[in-house]
Amino acid sequence: MIFREVEDRDLIAKARRGDVDAYSILVSRWEKRIFNYLLRLVGNREEAMDLSQDVFLKAWQNLKKLEDAGRFSSWLFRIAHNEAFSLLRKNKPETPLAADPTVADQSARLYPVELSLAVERALTRLSDDQREAVLLKVYQGFKFEEMAEILGCPVSTIKSRLYAALDLLKDTLAPIGARGVQ
Amino acid sequence: MTCSSVDLKAYMLGELPENEKGAVAGHLRECASCSEEMERLSLTHLALVSLRDEEAPRRIAFVSDKVFEPRWWQRMWHSGPAMGFASAALLACAILAHGMIRPAPVPAGLTVNTAGVEQRIAAQVNERVNTAVAQAVARAVADTEARQQRQTAAMLAEAEKRFDLERKADRLAIEANFDIFRKEQARLYMASTGLEVR
Numbered sequence: 001m002i003f004r005e006v007e008d009r010d011l012i013a014k015a016r017r018g019d020v021d022a023y024s025i026l027v028s029r030w031e032k033r034i035f036n037y038l039l040r041l042v043g044n045r046e047e048a049m050d051l052s053q054d055v056f057l058k059a060w061q062n063l064k065k066l067e068d069a070g071r072f073s074s075w076l077f078r079i080a081h082n083e084a085f086s087l088l089r090k091n092k093p094e095t096p097l098a099a100d101p102t103v104a105d106q107s108a109r110l111y112p113v114e115l116s117l118a119v120e121r122a123l124t125r126l127s128d129d130q131r132e133a134v135l136l137k138v139y140q141g142f143k144f145e146e147m148a149e150i151l152g153c154p155v156s157t158i159k160s161r162l163y164a165a166l167d168l169l170k171d172t173l174a175p176i177g178a179r180g181v182q
Numbered sequence: 183m184t185c186s187s188v189d190l191k192a193y194m195l196g197e198l199p200e201n202e203k204g205a206v207a208g209h210l211r212e213c214a215s216c217s218e219e220m221e222r223l224s225l226t227h228l229a230l231v232s233l234r235d236e237e238a239p240r241r242i243a244f245v246s247d248k249v250f251e252p253r254w255w256q257r258m259w260h261s262g263p264a265m266g267f268a269s270a271a272l273l274a275c276a277i278l279a280h281g282m283i284r285p286a287p288v289p290a291g292l293t294v295n296t297a298g299v300e301q302r303i304a305a306q307v308n309e310r311v312n313t314a315v316a317q318a319v320a321r322a323v324a325d326t327e328a329r330q331q332r333q334t335a336a337m338l339a340e341a342e343k344r345f346d347l348e349r350k351a352d353r354l355a356i357e358a359n360f361d362i363f364r365k366e367q368a369r370l371y372m373a374s375t376g377l378e379v380r
Binding site for chain 2: 027028031032033035036039045046049052053056115116118119120134137138139143144159162163166169170173174176
């Protein structure tokens with residue numbers, strides 16, 4: 001990870017001098033993470049792909065404004081967050097989803113695909129803010145302070161969203177997790 | 183440490199400082215309800231991380247791709263000073279070319295027999311035109327003749343084919359009629375000799 005950060009710094013420095021090849025390497029390193037973050041946030045592959053494209057374009061255009069190359073990841077996710085939420089605000093009214101349908105046999109072990117579907121469904125039942133907090137923490141591994149920087153809000157707000165999300169997820173996923181996977 | 187002061191979620195997410203982790207671990211060993219809650223959180227976390235990342239449907243097309251790079255003339259076109267310099271250079275070239283191509287002034291007293299020159303040129307042009315026309319006519323005639331020969335040969339072949347078919351059909355008809363006639367003759371002969379025909 002240390003080497004990776006050093007290399008990212010080097011690539012960012014080169015990209016800031018207009019080296020498009022260096023930036024292209026950066027894109028290839030981060031595109032999967034950004035795409036998956038956006039995919040789980042907006043829930044649509046094509047929209048997530050288009051947003052990813054916009055994120056990297058905006059990052060390229062504003063790279064010179066990035067003061068600390070060591071904060072590239074949180075800066076990039078900040079852009080992704082802004083892009084995603086401008087789309088979510090445009091597209092989707094906040095409507096609570098229906099309760100999760102009960103699985104017929106509550107004791108049987110699950111197939112991996114069933115578990116994935118259950119997790120995806122549980123995530124979609126969260127509010128956008130709660131889901132994003134889970135995505136940044138659980139899937140992207142950011143610290144609370146970094147999340148606060150990305151989302152532009154205090155750490156206390158981050159914790160509140162994340163803890164509420166975990167309480168909701170726990171009700172659905174803990175029993176499923178206890179059943180195990182075939 | 184009491185149950186209310188333990189931040190199990192921060193502990194599970196690895197957000198507690200090192201000095202607090204030990205205290206929480208000790209509390210979990212002693213408190214059954216916190217231990218159960220911790221297990222539920224761990225199972226939730228386990229289920230969450232089972233979700234695998236997806237591959238992007240296509241790679242991000244970006245500035246390094248050739249299609250995004252402006253061509254030289256586009257870069258030139260969008261560059262104001264470069265366009266100004268190019269225009270000035272073009273104007274200078276035009277002035278220079280005009281100065282070099284313009285015919286030199288004819289010295290006084292020098293006369294040219296333009297009528298004779300024109301006649302010679304007209305004669306040469308006529309000769310060339312006539313030659314070209316004759317060649318073109320000969321070529322067109324040859325093409326037409328070749329085409330007609332090809333058409334005639336094709337028509338002859340077709341006629342011969344048709345004639346052969348007709349001849350074959352006639353022969354078959356004659357043979358059939360002869361066969362009928364022969365059978366009729368045989369029947370009459372048998373009848374005249376009193377033999378029974380079955």
